[in-house]
Structures are given as C-alpha cells and as structure tokens.
Amino acid sequence: MYTGLLHLHSYMTYLVLLGVLISFGAALAGLFGNRPFTDKDRKLGLLGLIPTHLQWVFGVILYFVSPRGLSNFSGEAMGDSVSRLYILEHPLTMIIAVxxxxxxxxxxxxxxxTGKGFKSIAILYGIALALILSRIPWMAWPGN
Known part of the structure; x- marks a missing residue:
C-alpha cells in the first residue's frame, strides 16, 4: 500500500503543477486583458484547486503511513536536512500552498x-506555485 500511495502522490504532482499553471496563466491573461471574470474563468480556477486538494489528501495519508513521515519525527531527524524536508518543511509548505x-x-x-477574480487567482495561485516548486523533494522526483 505504501509504495502505491507513494507513486500516486509522486505522479499526481504533474497534474497539480499543470492545473495550477493553467489557472495561473489564464488569470494573468484575463488580468492583463482587462476583461471581466466569468463563470468559464471560475471553472479554469478549478483546474488548480481540485488536483491540489486531492494531492493534499494523498499526502496526509502518506505522512502517517510513510517511514519518512510522522514516525520518523525526532530531534535527531531534525538535524538531517532530508529528514527535516519530509517531516516538516514539505508538509507545512504544501499546507500553506493549499x-x-x-x-x-x-x-x-x-x-x-468584475476583473478582481483574476487578480485574486493570479496573486494567490502564483505564490502557492512558488511555494510548491520550492519544496518538492527533487531528489526523489520520478525519473531521477
């Protein structure tokens, strides 16, 4: 179960990044195009929201079943940068991004x-995207 969940969480990252990038790009296009925020634009925002929430659920489950997650939490593990990434930095940063x-x-x-919907998505999804990219464990990225 652990290995399957780990692979699901790892490959789901591609959908999260794609969805957030599409939502962010559409928001920037609408913002700089000075057009009103429509229901179609709201649905484009869901492309970033839905996979992100699914990924968060998989991540929470993984945090509790992984040997690198909560069971590894100790003062000694906090001294190791890789353990600290999995125990604290990655989960906390991703919660903030969600x-x-x-x-x-x-x-x-x-x-x-109004045009304010684009501004809200562009700013907050953009910050979240930067946070997500900053704390992906690249050394464990599928294919590495």
Missing part, C-alpha cells in the same frame, strides 16, 4: 462580472 489556492479560488468565485 490554503492559498483555496482562498484565491474562494475570493475569485465571488467576483464574477
């Missing part, structure tokens, strides 16, 4: 008909 994406989408969906 919260930012959720807030961005929630604020944007109330702004249909």
């Amino acid at each position: 919260v930012l994406i959720t807030i961005g989408y929630s604020r944007a969906k109330r702004q249909i008909g």
Whole structure:
C-alpha cells in the first residue's frame, strides 16, 4: 500500500503543477486583458484547486503511513536536512500552498462580472506555485 500511495502522490504532482499553471496563466491573461471574470474563468480556477486538494489528501495519508513521515519525527531527524524536508518543511509548505489556492479560488468565485477574480487567482495561485516548486523533494522526483 505504501509504495502505491507513494507513486500516486509522486505522479499526481504533474497534474497539480499543470492545473495550477493553467489557472495561473489564464488569470494573468484575463488580468492583463482587462476583461471581466466569468463563470468559464471560475471553472479554469478549478483546474488548480481540485488536483491540489486531492494531492493534499494523498499526502496526509502518506505522512502517517510513510517511514519518512510522522514516525520518523525526532530531534535527531531534525538535524538531517532530508529528514527535516519530509517531516516538516514539505508538509507545512504544501499546507500553506493549499490554503492559498483555496482562498484565491474562494475570493475569485465571488467576483464574477468584475476583473478582481483574476487578480485574486493570479496573486494567490502564483505564490502557492512558488511555494510548491520550492519544496518538492527533487531528489526523489520520478525519473531521477
């Protein structure tokens, strides 16, 4: 079960990155195009929100079943940069990114008909994307 969940979590990252990039790009295009935020644009925001939330659920489960997760939590493990990444930095940063994406989408969906929905998604999804990219464990990336 652990290995399958680990692979699912690893490969799901591609969908998360693609969805957030599409949502972020569409928001930037709408923002700089000075057009109103429509229901179609709201649905494009879901491309970033849904895979991110699914990935978070898989990650929480993985955190509790992985030998690198909660069971490895100790003062000694905090001294090792790789262990600290898996125990603290990656989970905490990803939770912050999920919260930012959720807030961005929630604020944007109330702004249909104005241009403010694009701004909300562009800023908050952009910050979340930077956080996600900063704490992906690249050394364990599929294919490495």
